[in-house]
Amino acid sequence: MTNNDTGYIKRTLPKNVGKLGIILFLVGAITGSVGFFLDPARASYSYLNSYLFILSIAVGSLLLVAIEYAANATWSTPFRRMSEFLASSLPLLILLVIPLLLNIQNLFLWSHSEEVAKDHMLQAKSVYLNTPFFSVRVFVILLIWSLFYYLIVKNSRQQDETGDLLMTKKNNKLSIIFIPVFAITVTLQSIDWIMSLESRWFSTMFGVYLFAGITCSALAALTFISVMLKEKGYFHPKITKDHFYSLGTLMFVFICFWGYIAFSQYMLIWYGNLPEETFWFMQRWKGGWKIVSLFIIFGHFLVPFSVLLSHPSKTNFKKLKFISIWILAMHFIDLYWLIMPGMNGNGLNFSFSWMDISFLVATIGIIIYMFNRMFEKYNLIPVKDPKLQRGLDFHL
Amino acid sequence: MSLDYSEDMVQFTREPQLVELDDLIAKPVETNPSKKYFLALTFTASLLLIGIICTGITFYFGIGTWGNNQTIGWAFGITNFVFWVGIAHAGTLISAILFLLRQKWRNAISRFAEAMTIFAVMCAGLFPILHMGRPWLGGYLMPYPNSMNLWPNFISPLVWDVFAVSTYFIVSLLFWYLGLIPDFATLRDRSKDKIKKIVYSFFSLGWRHSNRHWRHYEKAYMIFAGLATPLVLSVHTVVSFDFAATIVPGWHSTIFPPYFVAGAVFSGFAMVVIALLVVRKVFDMENIITLNHLEKMNKIILLTGSMVGYAYLMEAFISWYSGVHTEQYSAINRAFGDYAWAYWTMVSCNAFIPQFFWFRKIRRSIPAMFIIVILVLVGMWFERFVIIVSSLSRDFLPSSWTYFTPSLIDLGILIGSFGLFFTLVLVFTRTLPVIAMSEIKGIVKGAQPTHNGGAN
Numbered sequence: 147m148t149n150n151d152t153g154y155i156k157r158t159l160p161k162n163v164g165k166l167g168i169i170l171f172l173v174g175a176i177t178g179s180v181g182f183f184l185d186p187a188r189a190s191y192s193y194l195n196s197y198l199f200i201l202s203i204a205v206g207s208l209l210l211v212a213i214e215y216a217a218n219a220t221w222s223t224p225f226r227r228m229s230e231f232l233a234s235s236l237p238l239l240i241l242l243v244i245p246l247l248l249n250i251q252n253l254f255l256w257s258h259s260e261e262v263a264k265d266h267m268l269q270a271k272s273v274y275l276n277t278p279f280f281s282v283r284v285f286v287i288l289l290i291w292s293l294f295y296y297l298i299v300k301n302s303r304q305q306d307e308t309g310d311l312l313m314t315k316k317n318n319k320l321s322i323i324f325i326p327v328f329a330i331t332v333t334l335q336s337i338d339w340i341m342s343l344e345s346r347w348f349s350t351m352f353g354v355y356l357f358a359g360i361t362c363s364a365l366a367a368l369t370f371i372s373v374m375l376k377e378k379g380y381f382h383p384k385i386t387k388d389h390f391y392s393l394g395t396l397m398f399v400f401i402c403f404w405g406y407i408a409f410s411q412y413m414l415i416w417y418g419n420l421p422e423e424t425f426w427f428m429q430r431w432k433g434g435w436k437i438v439s440l441f442i443i444f445g446h447f448l449v450p451f452s453v454l455l456s457h458p459s460k461t462n463f464k465k466l467k468f469i470s471i472w473i474l475a476m477h478f479i480d481l482y483w484l485i486m487p488g489m490n491g492n493g494l495n496f497s498f499s500w501m502d503i504s505f506l507v508a509t510i511g512i513i514i515y516m517f518n519r520m521f522e523k524y525n526l527i528p529v530k531d532p533k534l535q536r537g538l539d540f541h542l
Numbered sequence: 543m544s545l546d547y548s549e550d551m552v553q554f555t556r557e558p559q560l561v562e563l564d565d566l567i568a569k570p571v572e573t574n575p576s577k578k579y580f581l582a583l584t585f586t587a588s589l590l591l592i593g594i595i596c597t598g599i600t601f602y603f604g605i606g607t608w609g610n611n612q613t614i615g616w617a618f619g620i621t622n623f624v625f626w627v628g629i630a631h632a633g634t635l636i637s638a639i640l641f642l643l644r645q646k647w648r649n650a651i652s653r654f655a656e657a658m659t660i661f662a663v664m665c666a667g668l669f670p671i672l673h674m675g676r677p678w679l680g681g682y683l684m685p686y687p688n689s690m691n692l693w694p695n696f697i698s699p700l701v702w703d704v705f706a707v708s709t710y711f712i713v714s715l716l717f718w719y720l721g722l723i724p725d726f727a728t729l730r731d732r733s734k735d736k737i738k739k740i741v742y743s744f745f746s747l748g749w750r751h752s753n754r755h756w757r758h759y760e761k762a763y764m765i766f767a768g769l770a771t772p773l774v775l776s777v778h779t780v781v782s783f784d785f786a787a788t789i790v791p792g793w794h795s796t797i798f799p800p801y802f803v804a805g806a807v808f809s810g811f812a813m814v815v816i817a818l819l820v821v822r823k824v825f826d827m828e829n830i831i832t833l834n835h836l837e838k839m840n841k842i843i844l845l846t847g848s849m850v851g852y853a854y855l856m857e858a859f860i861s862w863y864s865g866v867h868t869e870q871y872s873a874i875n876r877a878f879g880d881y882a883w884a885y886w887t888m889v890s891c892n893a894f895i896p897q898f899f900w901f902r903k904i905r906r907s908i909p910a911m912f913i914i915v916i917l918v919l920v921g922m923w924f925e926r927f928v929i930i931v932s933s934l935s936r937d938f939l940p941s942s943w944t945y946f947t948p949s950l951i952d953l954g955i956l957i958g959s960f961g962l963f964f965t966l967v968l969v970f971t972r973t974l975p976v977i978a979m980s981e982i983k984g985i986v987k988g989a990q991p992t993h994n995g996g997a998n
Contacts, residue, residue, distance in 0.1 A: 270865040271863060271865060274637070274863065329852055330852075330855075333852075333856070337863070346865075348860050348863055348864040349796045349867075350796050350798075350857055350858070351796035351797045351799075352795035354797065402772075406775070406800075407800065410779065410796065410799040410800070411796045413787075414794070414795075414796045418787065418788070418789045418794050420794070422864070540642075
């Protein structure tokens with residue numbers, strides 16, 4: 147089925163990939179539902195963690211697509227479809243967020259009117275942090291993201307059929323609008339879902355921090371999948387080590403960026419030493435959290451930094467696979483570290499729970515299933531994209 | 543049947559010949575300057591003279607001649623320092639970061655931007671020295687085992703600043719010089735004047751354009767670019783720590799590091815655009831420094847300006863969200879207090895005006911961009927002024943709340959720093975090639991050998 151002149155042959159993944167996705171999802175969803183039944187408060191936190199993980203990959207991938215269009219990048223054009231596939235769970239988030247909204251009371255102190263009445267700080271914030279406004283914000287932002295996903299991806303797919311240049315121009319415009327919209331919305335989401343868990347804490351850098359993590363994880367997911375597909379021979383033969391070198395470099399850059407943001411945020415709060423800010427980090431330095439904090443410094447920055455620093459390692463498939471899974475895991479742990487300690491302020495005592503894993507399993511199932519579905523339906527590379535040839539011919 | 547990306551790739555509006563390039567670029571260096579040049583030099587040197595006189599007055603009478611007062615201990619001095627350090631960021635961004643990003647269009651403008659970096663750091667470096675009031679004690683900023691057993695206060699971000707800026711200056715200078723070596727050799731080979739020949743020979747370090755030289759050069763250039771990249775980002779980060787590490791409301795904000803870096807690139811690019819607009823016209827280099835280059839720079843100005851706008855939004859929002867009264871007060875005071883005029887100048891020049899660059903026509907219109915980038919510079923100067931002065935003017939002790947009025951000496955030194963900067967730029971255009979000859983040849987058609995015979 148060669149439907150183009152680039153030499154790309156469409157194939158489908160083995161059947162059991164889709165099955166694996168469904169099985170993972172079912173296992174996770176069933177055990178997770180049991181969790182919600184047994185301990186709804188604890189389950190909400192686990193669910194939030196996994197929800198933000200899938201959100202990171204989905205919206206981060208859409209951002210990568212948008213950046214490619216906005217910057218007129220050509221080397222990444224052969225990879226663009228994979229980011230589009232990874233972003234395909236974005237509209238699903240509208241459904242997935244419902245259990246969280248039903249459990250707002252379990253997550254956020256500011257949603258309890260009797261607590262707000264006692265605390266003047268919560269009263270001061272109640273204009274922004276209240277259940278109706280919060281829910282509207284969440285839905286509107288998810289709708290905006292889904293709309294952009296729908297429009298950009300529709301144009302991109304339509305181009306596969308028609309080869310219409312207008313589609314690229316349309317997507318350029320959409321992407322340029324999406325990027326500032328993304329900056330604002332992702333900041334609001336970071337404040338809503340994470341910062342307001344400990345409603346007294348505040349940091350102007352926080353949106354940027356989450357953005358850095360999101361981009362790292364989206365790039366890592368893209369790298370992992372493209373290396374796998376390349377190794378198994380699904381990918382275009384003209385994709386060379388130079389392409390993977392560029393992907394690795396991009397991951398390296400965002401790891402450094404994450405490290406920079408994380409360090410600056412910590413350093414400034416530590417140096418300023420104001421109790422209204424430091425308590426957040428103190429919370430994460432108590433008991434076992436100390437180990438997690440240290441592990442994040444090493445795992446989210448130093449390990450990927452040293453692995454990706456040299457030129458050969460960015461083209462070594464084994465290392466790329468390892469480090470991209472590592473970065474994804476670290477992003478999950480980072481979210482865990484951001485979310486879970488907030489529990490103590492809400493009258494719960496944190497302890498590790500099997501639910502943390504079950505929701506993660508369900509999330510991975512969804513990503514695999516959606517990817518496989520998209521893979522069956524659409525071409526793996528944008529076959530008639532005007533930039534494709536330049537992208538395939540890319541050499542350092 | 544392909545989207546027209548050719549326009550993005552055009553490096554020259556008229557493809558130059560290799561010989562022609564050398565002649566064109568070396569012309570300002572090899573010919574005697576015109577009357578206009580001397581007029582311009584006289585003008586900038588007079589500005590510089592004003593600065594020198596005011597500096598002399600400051601040294602003689604002390605900091606009391608400035609407008610600084612009891613609570614507003616930092617005002618023009620530090621504002622100018624941060625402003626000039628910010629300007630210095632564009633050069634390394636263009637020469638190192640765009641190099642690592644394989645943006646070939648940088649080749650035409652990198653030399654000039656780097657030179658501006660070095661001059662801007664020089665201007666910046668003056669202000670902390672002047673601000674000390676006892677400039678002869680400046681040596682104590684450097685940690686060395688001296689007879690007085692005095693060490694700088696290592697936990698102070700101000701000391702980190704000294705290290706960051708001086709390291710940055712040294713690395714930028716070396717990076718610039720490294721790029722100049724092949725050009726020095728070209729000038730040496732071309733020059734007929736004996737003294738010039740000796741000087742250029744000295745600086746070209748025996749460069750013979752041999753294959754081996756080039757290999758070492760390329761490697762060194764890559765390493766320098768890799769080193770300069772984290773360095774350039776760290777400099778303004780450390781400058782932002784000067785403020786953010788304190789607990790002064792309006793200064794203590796975690797977003798300061800990336801926000802300052804974005805602002806620095808923003809103002810630096812604005813300054814480079816201004817200078818390039820003049821240079822390309824005066825030296826007939828319009829086909830090398832094309833509208834495409836300027837448009838790309840304007841896009842970066844739009845991007846970084848919007849980042850700065852995002853930071854303004856975050857600061858305002860989080861100061862409300864924090865629920866901390868002092869934070870809320872400092873935000874309201876900035877926007878509606880005594881310095882509201884400065885605040886709104888800053889917001890409109892930095893966040894709103896660059897939004898005009900969304901339109902391709904404006905990005906490519908020389909008069910429009912000239913006005914916009916000048917406003918950007920004004921806005922970025924005011925940004926530092928607003929941050930520093932508005933926060934300091936509202937001390938924790940309301941009885942010492944006060945207003946800052948600059949003295950004539952303050953203004954004179956500011957004018958003088960512009961004089962110094964532009965004098966150095968003018969001298970530079972007549973002594974060194976303003977475009978990197980060797981680099982620009984690398985992107986002329988046919989210069990890059992390919993497997994299929996240059997057919998792309």
